[in-house]
Amino acid sequence: MTEIKEIIQELIKFRNERDWEQFHNPKDLALAINIEASELLELFLWKNADEADKEKVKEELADVFAFAFLLANKYKIDVKEIVLEKIKKNGEKYPVAKAKGTAKKYDEL
Amino acid sequence: MTEIKEIIQELIKFRNERDWEQFHNPKDLALAINIEASELLELFLWKNADEADKEKVKEELADVFAFAFLLANKYKIDVKEIVLEKIKKNGEKYPVAKAKGTAKKYDEL
Amino acid sequence: MTEIKEIIQELIKFRNERDWEQFHNPKDLALAINIEASELLELFLWKNADEADKEKVKEELADVFAFAFLLANKYKIDVKEIVLEKIKKNGEKYPVAKAKGTAKKYDEL
Amino acid sequence: MTEIKEIIQELIKFRNERDWEQFHNPKDLALAINIEASELLELFLWKNADEADKEKVKEELADVFAFAFLLANKYKIDVKEIVLEKIKKNGEKYPVAKAKGTAKKYDEL
16 A cells, blocks of 8 residues: 555544544535644744744644645545646746746746 | 655655755745645635535645645655654544544534 | 725625625635635745735735625624724733733743 | 724734834735634634634634734735725626626636
8 A cells, every 4th residue: 555545544544433524525624724734834923934843843734734635535636646747737837947046926937 | 765755756856957945945835835725725615515626626736735745845754654643643632432423623522 | 984884885885786695605705815815925925025016915915805894794793893802802812021022922921 | 093094003002012013024914814814714614604603703803804904004005995996906807797696706707
């Protein structure tokens, strides 16, 4: 079994033991990802870029991943496949010759 | 090499070809995760829980994962390890006997 | 009529002309606030604190306010009243003697 | 003095008593708006659209408004003006004849 499948298996075991699948519709999972992402963001609020507490980052980032994996699972999405596809797509939007060394959005390049 | 390391390797290759590491400090990566999570959320806005367009979900979820993996990599965080640790921790906050079948937060159980 | 009531009146006129009240339940309005707040945040991504484009900030901030006013209206909430009450409450959480000059959260003071 | 100016005056008084202006750069204020918007969103998580606790909505919505007003003030932005301008602009993007009764985005109309 791949690493990501193993993680998802553990998340589903945890969820099912608590009978929580009934709450985990795609929309609320998207809300949950946002809420956890925002708790992660709060660790950087009023701070310089590298002043967040790493142990807390681990916890909040874990929550982001947990709900992101659960949403992927809900749609039977293969995480590796969609990320690699997006990299390919972004390669077209951000060709090296134009995008190198600049943080501009593709529509401003 | 594990699946997640492979994904991160591809993300870093893409980033380095464009010389973007200079922009990818932890704080802005946390912003990026939030921005992508919110674009994912928008696919559900004004809709029922299961009415989002799956192809668009794939793209936005891929972006969430991409920046989440890059932030993990920035801190040398092992994704599998932190998710499994968080599951364990949540097992204590949400014991089955109390949490089964309810969506209440741990401080309301 | 107060300034805020005037703004809300215009927002409702716009909404009703389009028959959009049916979509504006409290939960989706909360989603909309988050989505607009995130578009505002994107104007600062990969940038120094003061490098956002002011004209774009105006537009995205206007969207945040628009949905925040609509949610306030949905619950018959008086904006001035709740903000002044929150200031009072925060005054207790963040007494001047403890909070002066520090960005720490109240539970770390 | 208008209602909004009064609110902002109180927010600034609170901020200055604590010497917090040093932390309130535009980027971190945008982060703060997102974090508060997300705490508001959490009140709706795993719930039906109208099941949030109104008293908690008041508190979190107050926080969203507080930071949104502070950001407006930072840029010397007139809140009423930008919202009315955005309504006008949205009127062009969403003409009544096309947008009535549908929640589609303007680029799908």
